[in-house]
Amino acid sequence: MFVLANENTRVPIKIWLPDEKSIDESCLRQAYNLSKLPFLHQWVSLMPDTHAGMGMPIGGVIAAEEVIIPNAVGVDIGCGMAFTGTNIPVAAIRDIQTGSGNLIQAIVGDILRNVPVGFHHHKHQQPCNTLERAFDEFDKYENNAELLGQLEAGFYQVGTLGGGNHFIELQEDEAGFLGIMIHSGSRNFGKQVCDAFHSIARELNKKWQSTVPDEYRLAFLPTDSPEGCQYINWMQLALDFAEENRLRMMLAVKAILEKWIGKYIGLNIEYLVEINCHHNYASLEHHYDKDVWVHRKGATRAEKGELAVIPGAMGSYSYVVEGLGNSMSFHSSSHGAGRRYSRKSAMANFTTEEVMTDLQKQGVILGKHKKYDVAEESRFAYKNIDEVMENQSDLVKPVKRLKTIGVVKG
Template identity: 45%
Template sequence: MEKILDPQWRLPVKSWCSSIEDSAMSQIANLAGHPALFKHIAIMPDCHSGYGMPIGGVIASESYVVPNAVGVDIGCGMGAVETDLNLSDIQDNRTIRSLLDAVKASVPVGEGHAHREEKGWEGFEAFLESIPDSPGWFSPAVWSLAKRNLGTLGGGNHFIELQHDENNRIWLMLHSGSRNLGYKIAEFYNNLAREKETRPDDLAYLSADSPGGKAYIRDMVFAMAYAAENRSRMMTAFKESLLDLFPGAAFIREINIHHNFAAREKHFGKDVWIHRKGATSAAGGEMGIIPGSMGTASYIVRGLGNPESFMSCSHGAGRIMSRTKACRELSVDECNAAMGDIVFDRWRMVGKGNRKNRHMLDLGESPLAYKNIDDVIDAQRDLVEPVVKLKPLGVIKG
């Protein structure tokens, strides 16, 4: 159930989060004083500090779009597929390992890993044909990388996971987004907003009716379609790998959703731009996915359409520990223990781009770095109804 934070702010803040770190609270206070926002700020139970705006934040504006309130991984989201296989069909961990290795053979995994050749998609040509001039973020190099990134997982908290539900039915799940394409679009329009508007900080905004605002909305929608296609191609590879091991398997239902987006919706009698950064739409009856960490449960949920959250819910468990803090304070033994008998690729060294921690193991995705997913679900039972609880059997991390 929501609670109201500091009543002295310009806009009220309604929070479903049991505790909020200081850095995220500062960002929330900044949002609450923002001149372009409407009604109130909604904070989901997975809230933690982000860039400009906390992850797990939902805002509305009647006339403006805020690029950093969508974020750099535009259209990032989740896909889940229920199969007709039973847990008893999975003979042992070697079967799970064979499946994960087969998926990795066709899906590049990790930041900076792309296909060697460019991938075709009708969306590329349709986008270029729909615009009069190339946008400022566009370059041959960006376009080529976007084509090679199509059907790739990326890094960070992106994952591909084999799961089973409480009836021992096997599920496939993955999490990924728009890769470098979304980053380039977000970076360009945030810089444009900082130049065009009077707010030169990380919450700069554009009039939705201005040339820049219209271009951002157009390019954001394209990035969302790209992200959905990216997930679709990886899920196809996942299904094909499963069918190689279990030729008679069937796929019963599929759910695909996104977070990190802005959409024109009607709330409290107004047509507004709803921005969900690390939050998911949860309209009445709408099916959604709320994943936990790589070692804990995930949930298939049904939205309850709560107007106070702008019909939104959390997009995951949410971090309690930054990647840097996790690498410095957690031990390999306790992280391994948290994973139990789940099949995964163990812990890699921190990437070269992180100079401070590059000689350390990357423990930033350990279950110990995340909130308890069951607590997060319990905190938003007025936003969603849990339908299926899923437990991981094997995980590929980005």
């Protein structure tokens, strides 16, 4: 970790990277903007997977006093990770042939047929406890007429993966057992919430002649304003929706596993560790003698002794970690490896063929309908996860190191 404090900073910036050379210019510019916000407690923390985002860098953590910033939570409110460990030996399923390839191929294919991916939603409304509860507490939401339609739309979106780097992976841990890892968020529901409140915040900030320049894209809402309270309600709803979204997909994957394992192996499946954590959110926490809104945008909570999930890239390694409760990062860690290449430059630097050959060589089964954009998700488009883990050895300790064996992407 190193600290930046110079004529461009108001509060210091702590960066979990070796030096200034390891952070790119656009990310640094955004970090300087952040550090100038008038309401920050202590400092800005940037995790080792940091890179430029919308307004605030991904991998950024700030603690704000009495304000909340929609773009510092992020567009995909509640994006995060779910993980389940199992007692299924990977060696046992790799060698079994079915009518649809080996057992891993059959399971990946079945997931791709049953979980909507990309822009697809369910054709029928799904059960969703979060949204049903929202209708019971309708008075919390009725002030935002333009968002109310999302409460209905969400019933089609829960239990869907989305596109880009959202994924469902089958993984092998170091002891040879199968793990299931899911990366997804609040789908279109959360995006609508973010967009609506970011534009409300922009208008209000203009009206109040806020000292935060509009081009920072960090318009804020005081938490005691009606709009701030409404955002907090909607954000919380989107967080619960995202968590349930991952849970529903996890249940679907478990049912598929049980079907195939039951048919071919007859093993009594046990689910061992279960984790479900957000990496785009804000929460009211106590740090350095103050109650503050900690915004984690592409950062995971790493409370002492708490388990969390840090993915690497498809065909690479991912980690289950235990938090060390380091207060300097406001009890946070990275949320992944982080991009080394933007989507666009990844497409320019890698070909579909290269990525497919690399996966094939490693025996990784890819379940993806369209292959033209697969280069965006090449493992070489991301930072090396093991270096990222070394850079945050004071934030988290690895509990499980997991290798991709099958992956479903939108």
